[in-house]
Amino acid sequence: MVRVVFTPSLQRHIACSPREVEGRTVREALEVAFSGDARARSYVLDDQAALRKHMSIFINGTRIRDRVRLSDAVPDDAEIYNLQALSGG
Amino acid sequence: MSDRILVATRKGLFSIEPYGTGGARWAISKVDFLADNVSIAMADTRDGCIYAALDHGHFGVKMHRCKADGAWEECATPTYPERPESATDTDAWGKPIPWTTVKIWALETGGPDQPGVLWCGTLPGGLFRSDDGGTSWELVRSLWDRPKRKKWFGGGADLPGIHSICVDPRDARRVQVGISCGGVWETADGGETWDSVGRGMRAAYMPPEQQDDPDIQDPHCLVQCRSGPDRLWVQYHNGIFRSNGGGRIWEEIKEAGPSTFGFAVAVHPEDPDTAWFVPAVNDEKRILLDGKVVVTRTRNGGQSFETLGNGLPQEHAYDPVYRHGIDVDNKGERLAFGSTTGGLWISEDEGDSWQCVSRNLPPVYRVRFA
Secondary structure (H helix, E strand, O other): OEEEEEOHHHHHOOOOOOEEEOOOEHHHHHHHHOOOOHHHHHHHEOOOOOEOOOEEEEEOOEEOOOOOOOOOEOOOOOEEEEEEOHHHO | OOOOEEEEEOOEEEEEEEEOHHHOEEEEEEEEOOOOEEEEEEEOOOOOOEEEEEEOOOOOEEEEEEOOOOOEEEOOOOOOOOOOOOOOOEOOOOOEOOOOOOEEEEEEEOOOOOOOOEEEEEEOOOEEEEOOOOOOOEEOHHHHOOHHHHHOOOOOOOOOEEEEEEEOOOOOOOEEEEEEOOEEEEEOOOOOOOEEOOEOOOOOOOOHHHOOOHHHOOEEEEEEOOOOOOOEEEEEOOEEEEEOOOOOEOEEEOOOOOOOEEEEEEEOOOOOOOEEEEEEOEOOEOOOHHHOOOEEEEOOOOOOOEEEOOOOOOOOOOOOOOOEOEEEOOOOOOEEEEOOOOOEEEEOOOOOOOEEEEOOOOOEEEEEEO
């Protein structure tokens, strides 16, 4: 299982609690995490399902490299942190 | 006359209403979305709904709606379809145009005979239509897919954007949109087909042989007279233009008092010859002339202009006004405008005199009578 955690600053706009999901890549994990919650998905991913420009994702403390396809591999028992990037102010 | 003004700012949506004996003074009556970036707001006079577009920066653009019961809710945000691999549209740097809503820059209702119809203009240049009051949106592919869109480019932004939408009061199927930088486009069939119609505009920022190209023009703001819809005004990048032909043919106004440069324009709803502008020095110096906040007004279709400053700061004022920063009420008597420096002024006499509502608002993006 993978644990997906969302930045506290997101909670001001939409309730988005940590989720335990299955997934071998960031894409797979996020799609499960957002299943049935399209609104939360739209806060993290853009119209093309890429990571929003001023968001960052870390897997066990390492920033992901593929922001478009979200193909970075996710180890078992990993933590995926969705954070706001300071580039966005 | 309208008794509520919506002011969309960098840090929230402010409602301004009159108070005191006879409503002689105006003040902030309500603040919504405090700390959030509100790029545009609009009241739908057909059903009383208010719409606000928020740009959360990190979390993207979101549309909110307030129905007559006074409660805000997040409704659908215009969203682009999947970008096909065959797409070849690129920006000025050769990077693919993002098929994602970067900014909501224009929002208008359809006609009185079109309940629920809304139009929404965005960066990177897509126009959206809703038929259900913002519950869902659809990209207007008939405009987005026009090959000429590849000629558009950003004006004041990396990406092109639709900032003005004029729905003809005689026939709501006829809609014109203003694009920076893509000129003026028109549909006469409710969005089924579109034509570029901005002939007569002059792009001084282009090589001479391209200055007349209608598809690369930079109208900063486009407005249409309600009672005389064949008259439209444009505050343009390098001047002021007027159309007597329903927006299809444009004439340049070469003298307009202190300057023809600016961003904002409002037209009297019942007198097509009366329009207001907020001039600045020029595109190289986007500041006010001589440190004075003034509004210019023509009452004769642009033959001459008055400079109005009674009640406005007249020394060391550095208060430029964005393109949606001025509005006139539905009778043409009240005016309001807000500045990038957080000033907000109201006139009850068509601009002859002004009262200051605030000098401390966040940067003002949009002023709109409700």
